[in-house]
Amino acid sequence: MLTSRTTSVIVGLLLLASFVLSAYYGINSVSAKPDKEFYLFTTEIAGVDEEKLKLPGDGFSIPTLVVNKGDNVTIHFYNVDPNVAELHSFTIDSPYSMDVSIAGGESKVVSFIADHEGIFQYYCKYHLPVMVGQLVIIS
Ligand SMILES: [Cu+2]
Numbered sequence: 001m002l003t004s005r006t007t008s009v010i011v012g013l014l015l016l017a018s019f020v021l022s023a024y025y026g027i028n029s030v031s032a033k034p035d036k037e038f039y040l041f042t043t044e045i046a047g048v049d050e051e052k053l054k055l056p057g058d059g060f061s062i063p064t065l066v067v068n069k070g071d072n073v074t075i076h077f078y079n080v081d082p083n084v085a086e087l088h089s090f091t092i093d094s095p096y097s098m099d100v101s102i103a104g105g106e107s108k109v110v111s112f113i114a115d116h117e118g119i120f121q122y123y124c125k126y127h128l129p130v131m132v133g134q135l136v137i138i139s
Contacts, residue, residue: 056127
């Protein structure tokens with residue numbers, strides 16, 4: 001005969017098992033291709049004398065973004081320059097064809113499905129050839 005203590009232990013174990021199983025199947029049923037989220041900041045490369053080198057000294061905080069083909073990609077792009085007039089862009093040519101410009105202190109969210117495999121350069125159209133990165137999409 002079951003005591004009330006034994007019964008509550010069994011009920012507790014069943015609840016724990018159902019929680020573990022639902023968490024397991026919940027995670028696995030979300031998607032075979034998980035979302036990828038990045039926080040991408042503008043940077044200034046220390047020590048670059050722009051006048052002397054005749055080059056911009058700007059960059060992206062992440063030089064290489066790696067995702068899987070089919071991923072739902074979200075990039076939170078921040079222009080951290082204190083000067084509002086200092087524009088930066090997140091630009092990629094065809095087939096992704098994105099071009100987002102933001103002023104100093106602003107941010108924007110860029111979202112896309114990574115449906116083309118390959119290596120694609122992203123760049124800031126105001127600070128070429130220095131401010132570039134690679135978007136790597138693997139299958
Ligand atoms: Cu820039």
